[in-house]
Amino acid sequence: MSTLVDAALVVVVMVLVLRRQMRPRRLDADRRFWVLPLVLAAVALRDPQLVDRGHTAWSVVLLGCGVVAVLAAGSVWGWTVRLWREADGALWSQGTRATLAAWGGMVAIRVGLFGLGAALHLRQSSSALLLSLAVLLLVRSLVVHWRARALVTPGRVTLLS
Structure with a gap:
């Protein structure tokens, strides 16, 4: 894929994800949350220019640093999401200001x-x-799914921030 198409894909995915995260929404425990990341990773790993062949060592180090940084940022982002269970047992999530700050940091x-x-x-x-x-x-x-497992008591409104 061309750089322009990749960049547009990243921007579109980021906008859609952020928009969804900032609204209260029902969290589906059975949802296959790993599908979109798997597709994005497959597209990225197919690119033969993922690593600069002229500077392989530095390129791999920089790529590794980027992955480690987003591992940390993703973890922080997951902890900034507000989770609660309604009286009917439905689990809900919503991003907070800290979520936006985590995105800004990333x-x-x-x-x-x-x-x-x-x-x-x-x-x-x-x-x-x-x-x-x-x-x-x-x-x-x-x-988020790991945190959601802590909300196992249906019939009680529980809030995790």
Whole structure:
């Protein structure tokens, strides 16, 4: 895929995910939350230019740093989501201001890593951004679903912030 198409795909996915996260919505425990991250990762990993062949070591280190950073950011994001169970037993989630701050931090980290790569004269593929987004979404969903398991008592309104 071209860099422009990859960048557009990342922006569209980010806008859709953020928009959904900031609204209260019912959390479906049976939902296959891993499908979108898996598709994004598959698209990213198919790109032969994911790693700059001229600077393989630095490129791999930078890619690894990006993945580790979004592992942390995804975990933080998952903990910022407000969860509650209604009296009817339905589980709900909603992003908070801290969720927006976590996204802002993640974007700042990605921009910093891009700047570092540019300073090292690495050719950077937008597939690294796709891979990072896939990891971010997967980790966030895993954390939210793990936290949601703590809300096992139906018939009682429980709030986790």
